[in-house]
Amino acid sequence: MAEPGSGDERVVYGGSVAGQDEPGQDEPGSVLLAGHDVPLGRYTTVRRLLPHRRRRMVGAWCFVDHFGPDDVSGRPGMQIAPHPHTGLQTVTWLADGEILHADSLGSVQPIVPGQLNLMTSGHGIAHSEQSPPDHPPVMHGLQLWVALPEEARHGPPRFEHHAALPVLREGGASVTVVVGEVDGQRSPARVHSPLLGAEVRFGRAGGLVVPVEPGFETAALVMRGSARIAGSTLEPGALLYLGRGRPGIEVEAAAGARVFLLGGEPFAEPLVMWWNFVGRTHEEIVRARADWAAGAARFGTVTACEEEPLPAPAMPTVRLKARDRHGGSA
Known part of the structure; x- marks a missing residue:
């Protein structure tokens, strides 16, 4: 890591950097993707940042929800009943609060800030996510999905919890390597494509x-807070896509700011994403939905959660199309 230079003083407005909408391989640019609110369960609303109509993926990252900070004192907090997943990994990262993960492998794992829950669905898994009864008063975090490549998506499910992750420090900032590698420090999280996930925290400006x-x-x-990233000012509620060709990402911020960086090798396989499933064809999604509705062994049972499993929504009346990372049909 290094101190930033003078920086690129371009201003993001109207959804993209003036004069450049789609960055090229070796011509870094920036595209601002505004999030939108989505209810999650009975008590939680998230800001969905990815997928976006202008950018479906960043590397293999195919889904990003940012929730909170929410005051959940005297309230249930997050209460998401058992539900299925295929073809992806879930990454749960908290800034505040506590969530209890339970899955159909028998895993029961509380997660608190600074720790990583990584669940790999393979061909199928089910899990629940619930704030415990004695949860802290504030809930704030991210849930992200990583699309599994063809060679990994049909494999068995697994769950990992990492209580300790590499942390690099420079000046008043710290960088936690959640996934992948930064400056020679590698996360123990097992992923299936070249990937980066890192949180930058500023103890002082x-x-x-x-x-x-x-x-x-x-x-x-x-x-949390605001930051100037690669020459653009960014606040909570949006994702700043930075393209390819950058050897480093410049981040400047005041004390207390928290920034999450995503990256990865461009994901070449078109995807069909619907509800909690990531596949390749319409027929695959139909089959996964039918298996969940039938209680098939493929997804197992979350025995540590007393809530009834979530029913799958009705399939859309139109055929689902595979789309590439830009959002175009395959």
Whole structure:
């Protein structure tokens, strides 16, 4: 990592950097993707940042929800009953609060800030996510999905919890390597494509450059405060897509700011994403839905949760199309 230089003073407005809507392989640019609110369960609303109509993926990252900070004192907090997943990994990262994960492998794992829950669905898994009865008064975090490549998506499910992750420090900033590698420090999380996920926290005002692989697509979101990232000012509620070709991401912020960086090798396989399933064809999604509705062994049972499993919504009346990372049909 290094201190930032003078930075690129371009201004993001109207959804993209003036004069450049779609960055090229070796011509870094920025596209601002505004999130939208989505109810999640009975008590939680999230800001969905990805997929977006202008950018469906960043590397293999195919889904990003930012929730909170919410005052959940005297309230149930997050209460999401058992539900299925296929073809993806879920990454849960908290800034505040506590969530209890339970899955059909028999895993029961509380997660608190600074720790990582990584669930790999493979061909099928089910899990629940619930705030415990004695949860802290504030809930704030991210849930992200990683699309599994063809060679990994039909495999068996698994769950990992990592209580300790590599942390790099520079000046008043710290960088936690959640997934992948930063400056020689590698996360123990097992992923199936070249990927980066890192949180930058500012104990005092300052800046740094977080090195990234130049071939990666990259993006950034602000969890708390505001930050100037690659020359653009960013606040919570949007994802800043930074394109490819950057050897590092410049981040400057005031004390207390929290920034999450995403990156990865461009994902070449078109995807069909519907409800909690990531597949390749309409027929695959139909089959997964039918298996969940029938209680098939493929997804197992979340025995540690007393809530009834979530029913799958009705399939759309039109055929689901596979789309590439830009949002175009395959």
